[in-house]
Amino acid sequence: MTATALRPEARRELLSLLGRTPLARITADLPGPHPGFWAKLEGLAAGGMKARAAVSMLLGARERGELLPGAPVVESTSGTLGIGLAFAGQALGHPIVLVGDRELEPSMRQLLRSHGVRLEIADRPAEPGGWQAARLALLRDLLTELPGAYWPDQYNNPDNTAGYASLAAELAVQLDHLDILVCSVGTGGHSAGIIGPLRRHWPALRLIGVDATGSTIFGQPARPRLMRGLGSSIHPRNVAYDAFDEVHWVGPAEAVDSCRRLARGAFVSGGWSTGAAARVAAWAARVHPGAVVATVFPDGPHRYLGTVYDDDFTTAHGLDPATAATRPVEIPHPYAAEAAGWVRCTRVSDPLAAPALRKESP
Numbered sequence: 001m002t003a004t005a006l007r008p009e010a011r012r013e014l015l016s017l018l019g020r021t022p023l024a025r026i027t028a029d030l031p032g033p034h035p036g037f038w039a040k041l042e043g044l045a046a047g048g049m050k051a052r053a054a055v056s057m058l059l060g061a062r063e064r065g066e067l068l069p070g071a072p073v074v075e076s077t078s079g080t081l082g083i084g085l086a087f088a089g090q091a092l093g094h095p096i097v098l099v100g101d102r103e104l105e106p107s108m109r110q111l112l113r114s115h116g117v118r119l120e121i122a123d124r125p126a127e128p129g130g131w132q133a134a135r136l137a138l139l140r141d142l143l144t145e146l147p148g149a150y151w152p153d154q155y156n157n158p159d160n161t162a163g164y165a166s167l168a169a170e171l172a173v174q175l176d177h178l179d180i181l182v183c184s185v186g187t188g189g190h191s192a193g194i195i196g197p198l199r200r201h202w203p204a205l206r207l208i209g210v211d212a213t214g215s216t217i218f219g220q221p222a223r224p225r226l227m228r229g230l231g232s233s234i235h236p237r238n239v240a241y242d243a244f245d246e247v248h249w250v251g252p253a254e255a256v257d258s259c260r261r262l263a264r265g266a267f268v269s270g271g272w273s274t275g276a277a278a279r280v281a282a283w284a285a286r287v288h289p290g291a292v293v294a295t296v297f298p299d300g301p302h303r304y305l306g307t308v309y310d311d312d313f314t315t316a317h318g319l320d321p322a323t324a325a326t327r328p329v330e331i332p333h334p335y336a337a338e339a340a341g342w343v344r345c346t347r348v349s350d351p352l353a354a355p356a357l358r359k360e361s362p
């Protein structure tokens with residue numbers, strides 16, 4: 001029996017497990033010594049970080065009458081939002097249908113299905129748009145197959161952003177002061193959702209975005225990406241471009257090196273997004289002595305045991321943590337050079353609204 005044949009019973013008591021994650025002080029070498037930064041351990045919450053956004057999107061749709069009681073929810077995911085939606089579906093009583101792709105790890109497929117999700121897999125990337133475009137094409141087919149189904153459209157849904165108000169509130173209570181916030185960027189939801197409320201507490205707060213090499217979010221050309229969870233082959237409208245003071249593109253070797261250093265030096269670690277954000281947060285703490293720096297670790301390490309933490313995987317993909325960049329290369333604007341390894345830029349703009357800047361590239 002498929003998930004869409006069921007009308008699951010809502011278990012709203014699960015909502016009491018949402019959020020309220022601890023804050024850890026990270027001082028492990030990343031890759032060298034630094035004064036330390038704070039990390040919000042979202043991987044320790046039921047459903048992970050994106051459970052906040054998933055619950056927010058489903059509740060918002062229900063309030064507007066776009067999602068009827070017991071109706072299915074259909075969404076595209078590289079994995080992390082899928083876990084959050086599985087949580088939200090059980091809590092609110094909605095069957096969940098997810099569209100993944102061939103690169104979704106077997107362990108994540110098993111976990112999603114164990115949570116009662118119906119999972120459909122796109123078998124080849126689209127041109128243009130890669131796996132994200134392929135997943136969205138399959139998703140639209142499913143919407144015609146499932147009358148009454150709701151598509152949250154995480155990339156462009158303001159309720160995604162609104163779901164992180166609780167994360168901002170927790171940080172404001174847990175920290176006496178904050179100078180620099182470092183956020184990985186995928187849909188743009190959590191960075192946009194927490195920077196506004198936190199700047200009301202600390203108006204001078206700087207926001208550093210962390211993207212993946214090969215991602216087009218901040219104006220770089222879209223390329224095949226090994227890392228999952230951050231970056232995009234499309235331009236999500238939830239990204240608050242005006243809020244960022246700078247952006248860093250981080251490569252997979254740098255993320256792997258950081259994740260492994262975290263695991264053996266701080267015990268808490270995670271996947272691609274966590275490794276990339278941690279490396280940039282350590283850099284920010286190092287180059288801004290005395291500044292209070294914080295970041296968000298979106299999930300834990302378990303999903304990545306066969307990738308980030310597997311020597312056979314890293315060798316097969318030519319990733320040598322020993323050769324990972326120890327500091328970023330500076331470029332004057334996003335179109336000046338294609339990012340490889342670790343690259344920093346202090347000029348941030350919406351690539352869909354900056355055609356003149358694109359013409360400056362060589």
